[in-house]
Amino acid sequence: MSLNFESPEPLHIQLKKKLKEDILNGCYKNKIPSERTLMERYSVSRTTVRMSVSMLVNEGILQKSHGKGTFISNTPVQDWLGSFKSFTETVKSTGMNPGSKLIYQGKSSSPEKVGNILGLDQFYLIERLRFADDIPVAIEKHYYSVEIGEKLEKYDLNTVVIYDLLETTLGINLWKAKQSITSGKPLKQDAKYLEILESSSVLLSERIIYDPQGNPIEFLNSVFRPDMYSFNIEMMRAREN
Amino acid sequence: MSLNFESPEPLHIQLKKKLKEDILNGCYKNKIPSERTLMERYSVSRTTVRMSVSMLVNEGILQKSHGKGTFISNTPVQDWLGSFKSFTETVKSTGMNPGSKLIYQGKSSSPEKVGNILGLDQFYLIERLRFADDIPVAIEKHYYSVEIGEKLEKYDLNTVVIYDLLETTLGINLWKAKQSITSGKPLKQDAKYLEILESSSVLLSERIIYDPQGNPIEFLNSVFRPDMYSFNIEMMRAREN
Numbered sequence: 220m221s222l223n224f225e226s227p228e229p230l231h232i233q234l235k236k237k238l239k240e241d242i243l244n245g246c247y248k249n250k251i252p253s254e255r256t257l258m259e260r261y262s263v264s265r266t267t268v269r270m271s272v273s274m275l276v277n278e279g280i281l282q283k284s285h286g287k288g289t290f291i292s293n294t295p296v297q298d299w300l301g302s303f304k305s306f307t308e309t310v311k312s313t314g315m316n317p318g319s320k321l322i323y324q325g326k327s328s329s330p331e332k333v334g335n336i337l338g339l340d341q342f343y344l345i346e347r348l349r350f351a352d353d354i355p356v357a358i359e360k361h362y363y364s365v366e367i368g369e370k371l372e373k374y375d376l377n378t379v380v381i382y383d384l385l386e387t388t389l390g391i392n393l394w395k396a397k398q399s400i401t402s403g404k405p406l407k408q409d410a411k412y413l414e415i416l417e418s419s420s421v422l423l424s425e426r427i428i429y430d431p432q433g434n435p436i437e438f439l440n441s442v443f444r445p446d447m448y449s450f451n452i453e454m455m456r457a458r459e460n
Numbered sequence: 461m462s463l464n465f466e467s468p469e470p471l472h473i474q475l476k477k478k479l480k481e482d483i484l485n486g487c488y489k490n491k492i493p494s495e496r497t498l499m500e501r502y503s504v505s506r507t508t509v510r511m512s513v514s515m516l517v518n519e520g521i522l523q524k525s526h527g528k529g530t531f532i533s534n535t536p537v538q539d540w541l542g543s544f545k546s547f548t549e550t551v552k553s554t555g556m557n558p559g560s561k562l563i564y565q566g567k568s569s570s571p572e573k574v575g576n577i578l579g580l581d582q583f584y585l586i587e588r589l590r591f592a593d594d595i596p597v598a599i600e601k602h603y604y605s606v607e608i609g610e611k612l613e614k615y616d617l618n619t620v621v622i623y624d625l626l627e628t629t630l631g632i633n634l635w636k637a638k639q640s641i642t643s644g645k646p647l648k649q650d651a652k653y654l655e656i657l658e659s660s661s662v663l664l665s666e667r668i669i670y671d672p673q674g675n676p677i678e679f680l681n682s683v684f685r686p687d688m689y690s691f692n693i694e695m696m697r698a699r700e701n
Contacts, residue, residue, distance in 0.1 A: 249573045294642060300541060302698035332490045393697050400691040401535060402643030402663040420661035422643040423686075445664075450641040450691070456634050457543035 222261050230263050231270035237261075238271060240416060242280060242291055242446060251281065251289050278354060280446055294449040296351050301452060303396040303426065305382040306359060306441075310351045318350035321376045322358070322412070326365055333362045336427060336438050343368020345376055348412045355413050356447045362438040367391070391436060398426040400450055405442060413444050420445055463502050471504050472511035478502075479512060481657060483521060483532055483687060492522065492530050519595060521687055535690040537592050542693060544637040544667070546623040547600060547682075551592045559591035562617045563599070563653070567606055574603045577668060577679050584609020586617055589653045596654050597688045603679040608632070632677060639667040641691055646683060654685050661686055 222233045234257070241247060252260070257268045272289055275281040282292045298309045310317035323346040327333075334340055342362050349357040361381060363371065370389055371381065385391045403423050410417040422443040428436050463474045475498070482488060493501070498509045513530060516522040523533045539550045551558035564587040568574075575581055583603050590598040602622060604612070611630055612622065626632045644664050651658040663684040669677050 249571055293640070297640075300693050301695060303695040304698050308698065330490055395697070396695050398693050398695065399534070399538075400641060400663075400693075401689070402661045402686040404661055418659060420643045420645055422641075445643040448642070452541050452639050452641075452693075454542060454544040454637050454639065456636070457545050457549070 222263065230261075231267045231274070234261055234263060234267060235271040235274045238275060239278075239280060239446075242275075247291060249291060251291065253288065294445070294447055295354075296356055296448045297451045298448065299451050299453075300398070303393075303398065303428070305380060306349050306357060307380045307382075310349075310356075313351070315351040316353075318353065319377055320348040320350070322346040322348055324368075324372055324376055326368070327362075333438050337362060337364065337435050339364060341365055343371075345371065345381070347376065351447065354447060356444055358409050358412055358442045360440040362440075363436070367436070385436070392430050393428050393436060394431045396426050396428045398424060400424050402445075409442050413442070415444060422448060422450075424450075463504065471502075472508045472515070475502055475504060475508060476512040476515045479516060480519075480521060480687075483516075488532060490532060492532065494529065535686070535688055536595075537597055537689045538692050539689065540692050540694075541639070544634075544639070544669070546621060547590050547598060548621045548623075551590075551597075554592070556592040557594075559594065560618055561589040561591070563587040563589055565609075565613060565617055567609070568603075574679050578603060578605065578676050580605055582606055584612075586612065586622070588617065592688065595688060597685055599650050599653055599683045601681040603681075604677070608677070626677070633671050634669050634677060635672040637667050637669045639665060641665050643686075650683050654683070656685060663689060663691075665691075 222230055222237070224230070226233065238251065242251070251272075254265055254268050257263075258265055272281060276283060280292060282290045284290055295315065296310055296313050298304070307317040323344060325344060326341055327344045328341045333342055343365050345361040345363070345368070347359050348355055349359055367385070367389070371384060374384060382393060386393060401423050402420055405413060405415065405417060405419060405421045407417055409421070410419065413421075422445045424441045424443070426439040426441075428439070430436050463471055463478070465471070467474065479492065483492070495506055495509050498504075499506055513522060517524060521533060523531045525531055536556065537551055537554050539545070548558040564585060566585060567582055568585045569582045574583055584606050586602040586604070586609070588600050589596055590600055608626070608630070612625060615625060623634060627634055642664050643661055646654060646656065646658060646660060646662045648658055650662075651660065654662075663686045665682045665684070667680040667682075669680070671677050
C-alpha cells in the first residue's frame with residue numbers, strides 16, 4: 220500500500236498511479252478520500268497529494284466540485300447506443316480528440332469464430348490502439364474480407380477513419396449492426412497498450428456490421444478501459460400487448 | 461495449475477472449477493482444449509474430463525457441437541437493450557427460470573450519489589441476489605423513496621416481481637430509463653454470492669427509471685457475471701443530416 224521513498228520516480232507520480240489503479244479497480248465509490256486522509260495514508264505532503272490529484276483531473280478521471288470534494292468522473296467517453304458509430308465519431312461527440320496507432324494489419328485465418336461469422340476461411344485484420352486526447356482508451360480489431368482489406372491497406376491506417384473510407388471511397392453501405400457487450404480480463408499485450416494492469420477488468424464488445432442485403436461486412440472486437448469508456452442508452456418501457 | 465490429488469473433493473469437481481475459472485477469466489477464446497489435452501495437462505482420466513465438461517454444459521457455460529469440439533457459449537442470459545425490462549422478464553425471455561434471494565432491505569442514506577440522483581437525503585434499499593435456473597447471475601440494488609420502499613416491504617421480496625408490484629399494485633408508471641454500462645471488480649461479498657473469484661471481472665450497470673413527469677422513481681445498481689450475462693443491441697447506422 221505504501222509508496223517507495225527510495226525510488227527515483229517522484230512521489231506524486233507514484234501516488235497518481237496508485238490512486239488511478241484503485242479507482243480503476245473500483246476501490247472508491249463516487250469520491251476519493253480527503254487530502255488529509257491521503258496525506259496520512261501515504262505519508263506525503265499536501266503538495267504531493269494535490270499534484271497527483273490534479274494530474275488525474277487533467278486526465279478526466281477525477282472531477283473537482285467546489286466545497287464538496289473530488290469525485291470520480293463518469294467515464295470521459297460515453298458511447299450512446301441507439302445508432303452505431305465509429306470510435307472517431309463517439310470520441311468527437313464527447314468533445315475529445317480521437318487518435319489511432321496501427322498495431323497490426325494483414326491476412327489471417329484465426330480465430331475460427333471470425334471465419335464463421337464472415338463466412339470466409341481467410342480474412343483481413345486491422346488492429347488499432349485508439350486514443351481520446353492522447354489517453355489510450357480502446358483496442359479495436361476490425362476484420363474484413365481480404366478484398367476489402369486489400370483496398371484499405373492502400374491508405375495510412377494510422378490516420379484514416381475506416382468507416383469514412385468504406386462508405387465514401389469504397390461505396391460500401393454500412394446498414395445495420397448487432398452488438399454484444401460483456402466484461403473480462405485484458406490480454407498481457409492489451410494491458411500494456413492500454414496502460415492498465417493485467418489484473419484489471421476491461422469492457423468487451425463484439426459487433427457485426429451488415430450491408431442492406433444482410434451480408435456481414437465487418438466483425439469488430441473491442442477492448443475498452445472501463446475508467447474511460449462506458450455504453451449508455453435511453454429506453455422506454457417494454458409494453459406487453 | 462494442477463489438481464489436488466490429496467483433497468477429499470472429487471477430481472472432476474476440482475477440474476470443473478478450474479475450467480470455469482479459466483473460462484471466466486477469458487483464458488480460452490471460443491473453444492476449450494481437447495479431451496486429450498485436458499487429460500494430459502491435469503493427469504486425469506477421460507471419464508473425469510467428460511464429467512467436468514458435462515457439468516459445465518449443464519450450467520450453460522459450454523456447448524457441444526458434434527465433430528467440432530466444445531465451445532464456450534454465448535452468455536446464457538442475453539439482455540436485449542431497446543426497451544427496459546426487469547431481470548425476471550430478461551431471464552424468462554431466454555427460456556430460463558428466474559429466481560431471487562433477498563440480501564437486504566431497509567432505509568439508508570449512503571451512498572450520497574444515490575441521494576443526489578433521487579433528490580432525497582434518505583432512501584430505501586432492496587438488495588437481491590438473482591438467479592437463472594438456480595445459477596447466481598446478478599446482484600441488484602434497487603433504491604426507492606422511503607414512501608415506495610415502505611409499500612414494497614409489505615410483500616415477500618424473495619418472490620415478488622418488483623416492477624409488477626410497482627406498475628400494477630402501486631400504480632406507478634415506469635416510463636423511461638437511462639442506463640450506463642461498464643465493467644469492474646466485484647466486492648468481496650458480491651464475489652461470494654456470485655460464486656466467482658474476487659479477482660474476476662464483472663459487468664456493471666446503473667439505471668435510473670423515470671415516470672412520465674420526469675421524476676426519478678428507481679435507481680438500480682447491478683453487478684453481473686460476465687460468463688452468464690451480456691447486453692445486446694441491434695442498431696442502424698447514424699446518418700448525419
